[in-house]
Amino acid sequence: MMDEVVVGSLNVKDCVIMQCKICHTVLGDSLQFCGSSSTLNLLICLRVTENVELDPTTLIGCEGPLSECLYKSLYCSYCRANVGIVPFSTTDLLSHLRGLYCLDKQALDCYMLQSKSEVEATALNLYPQCLTQHIGELKRQLVVAHCRLMAAVKKLDELVGEESGLGISILELQHRCEPERYYVGCKD
Known part of the structure; x- marks a missing residue:
């Protein structure tokens, strides 16, 4: 049974692989997931795979929630689709995002290991693992x-x-x- 498969304290039913919506390249997984932002429609990760490239150009947000923020764009290394950002300088409201990989839910599909099915990231409700345990x-x-x-x-x-x-x-x-x-x- 897939529910019974446990590696250490990892349940397979909780594992999700984040893929580029265009070319299905693996960009990250739920093991590196540390939160989400519903206002920005982002999945926040500590790490991503080597298939994600960081654009060297620093951008400045001029309007919307990223107004007055400095960030760099993230791209899929295979199809060059924009898949998110890494904020470097933010307002106090977004300070918790600094230096983290913020993947755009609109640019992702997620593969669920337990059900072996693909789901749009926008339809998925991921929660960070409880560190206390x-x-x-x-x-x-x-x-x-x-x-x-x-x-x-x-x-x-x-x-x-x-x-x-x-x-x-x-x-x-x-x-x-x-x-x-x-x-x-x-x-x-």
Whole structure:
């Protein structure tokens, strides 16, 4: 079943591939998606594929929501269609878009992995993934890795202590050999 396919914490049912509406070249995916703007009709991504080219010319918005904003256009590298913008200098209202890839929904079709169907980006309601859940899982994995590392250090201490006959741990030896490293920045 497609619903049951999970890679790490990634559900296939949530995966979307963003394509150029004209030539169907892959421009991005929902893994890099971080939001949308209904007023500008944009899908906002942290990254896009190498199939998206950034125009070197900086443009100035003269009217509409991009008025007084500096941005560069994004193009599909295959058919040269304009697929969005990257704002560099914006009004306070659009400051959250600076430096992000803003793909124009009108220029995109989206391929849904679960249903294996194509949908116009304008008809799609994407929501950014909840980072709180991913951060919690990452914390859990870090604690497990730390515990394993400390167990390995303890075992190594036992082995080195037995072989050297010193009865001293690796951590103690390291502290004795490099005391200045641990006291840098400390003042009396």
